[in-house]
Amino acid sequence: MSLRDVELKSEYRSLIDNVAKDFYIPLLKQAVTYKRAVGFFSSSALAEISKGILGLVNNGGTIQLVASPHLSDEDVEAIKKGYELREKIIENALIRELHGVNTEMEQERLNLLANLIADGFLDIKIALTEQNGEIGMYHEKMGIIADSEGNKVAFSGSMNESATAMTMNYEAIDVFCSWLDEKDRVTSKENAFTAIWNNTEPSIVTIDFPNVKEEIIKRYRRSPVIDVVREEFGDYVYISRKPSTCWISKPDYVKFYDYQIDAMISWENENYRGIFDMATGTGKTYTALGALEVLCNKVKSNLGVFIVCPYQHLVEQWVTDIKAFGIKPLICYSGYDWKKKYKSLISDFKLGVIKNFCVVTTNATFASENMQKEIDKLKGNVCLVVDEAHNFGAKKQLECMKEVFKYRLALSATLERHHDDEGTQKLKNYFGNKCIEYSLARAIKEDKLTPYYYHPIPIYLDDDELEAYNELTEKIIKILQNSKKDEPMPKLAETLLIKRARIIAGARNKLKALYEIIKERYVTENQILVYCGATTVENSSYIEGKIDEEEKRQIEIVVDMLGNNLGMRVSKFTSEENAAEREMIKENFADGTMLQALVAIRCLDEGVNIPGIRTAFILASSTNPKEYIQRRGRVLRKAPNKPFARIYDFITLPRNIDEPMHGSEYLNSEYSLIRREYERMEDFASLAENSSDAAKLQEKIDDFYKLNYIGGKDYGI
Structure with missing residues (x-):
């Protein structure tokens, strides 16, 4: 794909359009360069710039960000009177805008930005106007996104890179594409940005502040590898530029759609309990394994997983996908010599000899006395994943829905059991709320079926x-x-x-x-x-x-x-x-x-x-x-x-x-x-x-x- 493949409008308005999801994210996923002038510099602006850029990073791309400092009246007066060097006053003002972290989401997003600066993907410069000795703020808001084929999209308007601008304020941007008759507008915007970035634009001073970038890294960098970044507008984005150290790890060839990512977010928000109600053929297995990777990161790979399927051949299909995510499962059903291995596995996990395990089994074997007897001995982080969960509402399986399973995930295209309202309700009570309802109609409409x-x-x-x-x-x-x-x-x-x-x-x-x-x-x-x-x-x-x-x-x-x-x-x-x-x-x-x-x-x-x-x-x-x-x-x-x-x-x-x-x-x-x-x-x-x-x-x-x-x-x- 390229930028040409993204369906674009000529303008976006924040209270009408989902600018992040419909404009930024799809474009940046195809991009190799992103040049952005954002208005004022702040930790909020830094966090907001993260939308979609992991796609760009995975493409080997880079980001150039120009922002204006928040200068107080005292700062401006000090610069006028020459109390301190201008650069030092501005540097202090920039650092002053690096506020503390209020939420886990903000923490992860700033962690991402700090890593991108440290790894050379993101560079930041500060611009301000200076004329006749007077200091002013550089307020222009524009951006240029380019792909590897030379296609470019330029945009400009009133919107800042902030959550408020994207959701609460009535802001707007105009969009221009290089492959249309707007090429001159795109070129003009890019030339203007380049001049500002290189400090050659008349009356605008552009300064690099390496100490500020070091401060961002020092304050916000928590880990060198970001496995999952939450997107406030409904996307998870996986970054694959460094190998995951988690026991469960998505292979590079697996790419998640937005609806799969939404399901993972929702499952996490439901404390890792819930139902994936997804139409047949829309990727329930991969979505479940992606969700398990999120949980695995949360508990630092200290996790036991039971995956239960109604039939033996489904177990074998799961095994193929499980192995692709780096897990070596124990297969348990008739025809396999599993009982001694299973008992030893559970014992080793309980004693702390091993940190994790994965058992894949059938409904019938899961409900057997041999398996349930060992499950009753378990403690700690244990997750139950049930495929085709509507089949799990039978009496024998209902008796196996135990509290030992701290984390729970049910997968089904149609959880409701035919003529069995009681069984259906018991399934819902045990597994929790629907984390996604991805219907057949939506799957066809969105070209997934x-x-x-x-x-x-x-x-x-x-x-x-x-x-x-x-x-x-x-x-x-x-x-x-x-x-x-x-x-x-x-x-x-x-x-x-x-x-x-x-x-x-x-x-x-x-x-x-x-x-x-x-x-x-x-x-x-x-x-x-x-x-x-x-x-x-x-x-x-x-x-x-x-x-x-x-x-x-x-x-x-x-x-x-x-x-x-x-x-x-x-x-x-x-x-x-x-x-x-x-x-x-x-x-x-x-x-x-x-x-x-x-x-x-x-x-x-x-x-x-x-x-x-x-x-x-x-x-x-x-x-x-x-x-x-x-x-x-x-x-x-x-x-x-x-x-x-x-x-x-x-x-x-x-x-x-x-x-x-x-x-x-x-x-x-x-x-x-x-x-x-x-x-x-x-x-x-x-x-x-x-x-x-x-x-x-x-x-x-x-x-x-x-x-x-x-x-x-x-x-x-």
Whole structure:
């Protein structure tokens, strides 16, 4: 990027615009030189100049700052009468403006400036006017920012480098760009600054005060390495010019977006407890590891970390990222010989033999007696990080949310548990407030996820499927009518609900519709995913590594249909494949020549990262928002040469809406099914590039079922 890539306005006004975030920071991140005349010199001005400059420093850039001294009437009178040398009076006045530090934020920012002066990145000179023996203040406020390609932005106006000027006073700046027809204005500003800096501007005296710079270093420098600097206007900026000495350290290739930095700030402000509610595909893992680095710095690397994931393959994905941050984790789940190592690790930490540790494990292993018994012995700085935290609301995991974990972080695209308000509330009570809510809509708008086209494909149940669906519904209703509201759902009702969900997920007409669409449009295309009909990942009978026979049957039918009938290069992608097999399949899929399509189940719910997916066919008709939001988010991950994605969603209807109705009444259960499918379709369509396509289908469904007459009434289960 360069300065040309930053979207700029011709003027900024402080009470209308966020000048720091919208102007300074994005420009300085692309810059190699920053020349600034700021008005009066003060510690406040020094602190404010820090906005965005770490990007410039990481680019090998430099800053030149010209300021005017605050001279009292006594100072001016003393200079006139020659009581002392002029330079000494001004020097004393400058040092007088170096006030004490009031907040931790101010401390860190002045520490940064002191380090930049000491390391030669920042130079400061003082300017004042002198004419006919009279001393005056140099008040011009301007700046010139330049990048490595020679592009320059000049600005001038009434704004000082102070928090008050940027937020409270009504200040304004005008902006000029060298690549537009304003080049002469930019050149004029830069020439004026250069003349002032070199002390060649008539009637302006510019003086270097090395003693003042030494005083700044002496007063404000606290450490030679600044790992994190808080930005008052909502940014954390990481500086990588010196290696971090922290146990957890961000690799250079990882760059944080503003929203990730905001989350870290908020988590710290919440005393290192909170929830990262971030859309799938927006970097929850890196954000969490960045937050752990902030905490690690705070506690001087004396920290124990537990990272808990719902599934084994998620543990393995975390391990890769954890190692990149310089941590060697202990992996704990079945298949690893972890119990003795784990017990020794906890003992060594408790006795002070080691300062830190990181355990990565699954929900099931974390809840086991072997692991919890050692956790109960822990004291000190221990942090619990839970990925896909909505899964952590099950009873067994809730019992593991203990006070021994001083620091807590929950990660989830959708923390709310479907039909489990109590479990959701317990999660919120334990982990704390949301530190960020980064929605799918915002992620698409800010180009962190790919835009998409949504194609709802209506299919209908065959007569026997509809009959079985209605019979199961009646049985479920009877069971629930005889159970108490405050008690958990009876096991028999849960079993029947799963059977009913399988009817919808595996409806025969979905396969017919899938065959026709792929045959007509996608036989020669690649990077296709067909997501088969999982009932629910929160199914209590679900065992990782095993596929339900009904689900397996649908996968095999689709693989046979695409591979044998249509001659496509296809592979299944399920929890039955081991980690090595999955990685090979993902590589071949990303290449596009070895594999055209994946036929998968659960992987979109469980967190597998396959960013290359361009076209997704979702056969699973989930009514759980957590599930379908995650599935959509994983399809929308950014990838090279992927300007958009397409999602085909098979909308299951009780009857064929293109045929005339037989009979005048529908069962309430039919309306219930329509409502659930309708809600998902509405959600998907709301963010799609072609929302009108879904609206046409919705209108047809409305007309056929006369939905406008039934209002918001809840019809059955």
